[in-house]
Amino acid sequence: MKLAGCGLRGCRIWQKTPVTVLVTGAAGQIGYALVPMVARGLMLGPDQPVILHMLDILPNAEALNGVKMELVDAAFSLLKGVVATTDVVEACTGVNIAVMIGGFPRKEGMERKDVMSKNVSIYKAQASALEKYAAPNCKVLVVANPANTNAVILKEFAPSIPAKNITCLTRLDHNRALAQIAERLNVHVGDVKNVIIWGNHSSTQYPDVNHATVVTKDGEKQVRELVTDHQWLYGEFITAVQQRGAEIIKARKLSSALSAASSACDHMRDWVLGTSKGTWVSMGVYSDGSYGVPAGLIYSFPVTCDKGGWSILQGLKIDDFSRAKLDATATELVEEKSFAYSCLQ
Numbered sequence: 070m071k072l073a074g075c076g077l078r079g080c081r082i083w084q085k086t087p088v089t090v091l092v093t094g095a096a097g098q099i100g101y102a103l104v105p106m107v108a109r110g111l112m113l114g115p116d117q118p119v120i121l122h123m124l125d126i127l128p129n130a131e132a133l134n135g136v137k138m139e140l141v142d143a144a145f146s147l148l149k150g151v152v153a154t155t156d157v158v159e160a161c162t163g164v165n166i167a168v169m170i171g172g173f174p175r176k177e178g179m180e181r182k183d184v185m186s187k188n189v190s191i192y193k194a195q196a197s198a199l200e201k202y203a204a205p206n207c208k209v210l211v212v213a214n215p216a217n218t219n220a221v222i223l224k225e226f227a228p229s230i231p232a233k234n235i236t237c238l239t240r241l242d243h244n245r246a247l248a249q250i251a252e253r254l255n256v257h258v259g260d261v262k263n264v265i266i267w268g269n270h271s272s273t274q275y276p277d278v279n280h281a282t283v284v285t286k287d288g289e290k291q292v293r294e295l296v297t298d299h300q301w302l303y304g305e306f307i308t309a310v311q312q313r314g315a316e317i318i319k320a321r322k323l324s325s326a327l328s329a330a331s332s333a334c335d336h337m338r339d340w341v342l343g344t345s346k347g348t349w350v351s352m353g354v355y356s357d358g359s360y361g362v363p364a365g366l367i368y369s370f371p372v373t374c375d376k377g378g379w380s381i382l383q384g385l386k387i388d389d390f391s392r393a394k395l396d397a398t399a400t401e402l403v404e405e406k407s408f409a410y411s412c413l414q
């Protein structure tokens with residue numbers, strides 16, 4: 070914190086030191102939705118000044134500069150500086166938070182594996198830059214797909230960044246699950262909590278409501294008690310969350326952007342500022358073997374956050390149906406990880 074003038078004679082207020090936030094792929098759709106949210110304090114809080122570092126590739130340099138012009142024009146009071154660059158070293162220098170959205174998008178006719186091999190090389194190069202130039206204790210959120218596996222590669226090639234600081238986005242899936250339950254029960258989404266997304270940000274993810282609750286006028290109730298149609302919970306609900314990204318691509322001809330950006334803010338805000346008491350969220354984090362998930366994967370778990378750190382929520386009962394789902398998505402991640410490594414040979 071430092072003492073800063075508030076503009077009135079004789080007035081001094083304590084102002085926090087700005088936090089530097091890197092957004093890669095900032096000229097893309099999610100980047101364009103995200104940077105104003107960060108500049109408005111939706112990621113780090115309404116009293117936290119920020120400096121934005123925006124990275125994109127050379128063919129998008131002009132568009133990136135346009136985003137910078139708009140940020141300046143919006144006159145955000147929390148925004149203390151903007152760097153728009155195609156130089157990865159300049160982009161990574163001194164960053165406290167890195168939101169990695171940049172990557173090669175899947176194009177028509179391309180297999181998931183084609184995209185993976187391109188993105189794995191990008192994440193290897195950017196890991197090295199973050200390792201060398203980011204601020205100590207930089208927190209990383211990988212959004213670009215395949216998000217979990219890009220995060221694994223980033224961790225591998227930035228060995229001095231603590232594994233606890235490298236995460237991937239499954240909060241969008243978590244929010245989608247909350248929204249599906251809220252719609253089904255005709256309640257406000259803010260009254261639903263503690264769903265879980267297990268595993269990969271892909272169609273093998275397992276949205277689990279076994280421990281989820283809803284605040285009602287008669288107190289907190291289990292989702293399983295309120296949604297009496299268990300066939301729906303075991304079938305349509307799971308598929309709806311797993312397939313929501315594809316459904317949005319079908320409708321928009323583009324992948325989700327505003328919801329992805331908003332969820333990225335939710336992820337970082339809870340990580341930095343903490344989750345509320347009795348509430349957990351889903352984050353793709355480094356597996357320590359909890360719940361029988363192979364150690365070393367970046368896997369989505371239920372986590373609680375406190376004092377800038379996260380912990381995997383322990384001790385939840387996993388029934389046989391869930392066990393099979395947790396294992397299936399872990400198997401996919403093991404295969405993706407091994408394919409990603411083979412791309413680097």
Ligand SMILES: NC(=O)c1ccc[n+]([C@@H]2O[C@H](COP(=O)([O-])OP(=O)(O)OC[C@H]3O[C@@H](n4cnc5c(N)ncnc54)[C@H](O)[C@@H]3O)[C@@H](O)[C@H]2O)c1
Pocket residue numbers: 093094095096097098099100124125126129170171172173174191211212213214215216238239241242270324325326329
């Ligand atoms: N995890 C999630 O929940 C989630 C949700 C939605 C989208 N996504 C993924 O996020 C990614 C971005 O989506 P989008 O809609 O913003 O895509 P987009 O194509 O609009 O934007 C991507 C941007 O990345 C830039 N880029 C490409 N290579 C780069 C590099 N090496 N360094 C820096 N920038 C680079 C591109 O030029 C482009 O501006 C995609 O991989 C998408 O699948 C993830």
Ligand SMILES: O=C(O)C[C@H](O)C(=O)O
Pocket residue numbers: 214241313314315317324325
């Ligand atoms: O970009 C995609 O493939 C979909 C995206 O990850 C989403 O979940 O909306």
